[in-house]
Amino acid sequence: MAVASSPCPYRARHIYDEIVIWSRPRAAKVRGIVAPWIMRILVVEDEPRILAFVTRRLEAEGFLVDAAADGAAALATAARHRPDLVVLDLLLPRIDGLTVLKRLSQDHPTLPVVIVSARADLPAKLRGFELGAWDYLGKPFLLDELVARIRTHLRVAVENGALLEAGAMTLDLARHRVQLDSAVIDLSEREFQLLHHLVRHAGEVVGRDRLLAEVWGYNFDPGTNLVDVCIRRLRKKLGPQVPIETIRHAGYRLAS
Numbered sequence: 001m002a003v004a005s006s007p008c009p010y011r012a013r014h015i016y017d018e019i020v021i022w023s024r025p026r027a028a029k030v031r032g033i034v035a036p037w038i039m040r041i042l043v044v045e046d047e048p049r050i051l052a053f054v055t056r057r058l059e060a061e062g063f064l065v066d067a068a069a070d071g072a073a074a075l076a077t078a079a080r081h082r083p084d085l086v087v088l089d090l091l092l093p094r095i096d097g098l099t100v101l102k103r104l105s106q107d108h109p110t111l112p113v114v115i116v117s118a119r120a121d122l123p124a125k126l127r128g129f130e131l132g133a134w135d136y137l138g139k140p141f142l143l144d145e146l147v148a149r150i151r152t153h154l155r156v157a158v159e160n161g162a163l164l165e166a167g168a169m170t171l172d173l174a175r176h177r178v179q180l181d182s183a184v185i186d187l188s189e190r191e192f193q194l195l196h197h198l199v200r201h202a203g204e205v206v207g208r209d210r211l212l213a214e215v216w217g218y219n220f221d222p223g224t225n226l227v228d229v230c231i232r233r234l235r236k237k238l239g240p241q242v243p244i245e246t247i248r249h250a251g252y253r254l255a256s
């Protein structure tokens with residue numbers, strides 16, 4: 001159900017009761033996940049054919065997909081893009097999948113990891129779960145099943161993190177509400193998404209390009225000051241208690 005009068009090509013889709021997904025128009029098939037941001041999945045797979053078909057399918061489902069063809073690239077991409085979920089092969093060049101899993105579990109303890117591996121014997125599976133995997137699928141696998149499992153894990157992950165606290169501020173991710181001390185701050189959907197992104201990356205400098213891609217869904221610079229205008233509105237509504245800093249020629253940072 002698209003909002004027909006919206007001037008923006010990126011629309012809120014209301015699917016089922018209380019489920020709101022901000023997605024690109026091509027993400028019409030996304031359903032069942034309560035999230036105020038475009039969900040990002042990292043697919044780690046060294047077999048190009050499998051990588052290509054998993055990526056294509058997840059993109060068609062409306063996810064933002066990063067691909068990594070070896071373990072070292074997987075860790076670097078996870079640190080840089082903070083995915084919402086990782087699909088992880090185990091037999092990988094450079095750093096093997098179990099080592100990647102171990103490091104991901106240490107560095108990002110709430111990050112759901114779904115292992116997809118040709119090694120699907122019970123000891124391998126048990127080892128995977130022991131090291132922090134949320135799920136384990138043997139190869140060959142059905143894409144429909146992988147997608148269904150991903151949706152389920154993301155739903156749980158989002159519900160677990162439904163309240164996000166940052167200083168005196170609390171973000172209610174299910175209701176898209178922000179409370180500062182005891183006052184509820186009235187934000188538009190876009191302002192909420194932008195603030196949520198800054199909170200998730202508190203202490204980091206986040207560039208305009210990245211905000212345009214991850215909050216607006218633009219993979220190009222529309223040549224406007226969209227981001228700056230939205231930041232100004234946020235600052236005005238939130239006041240000095242929420243210090244959003246401008247980093248010259250780099251972007252913005254929410255001081256942590």
Ligand code: CA
Binds near residue numbers: 090
């Ligand atoms: Ca492999």
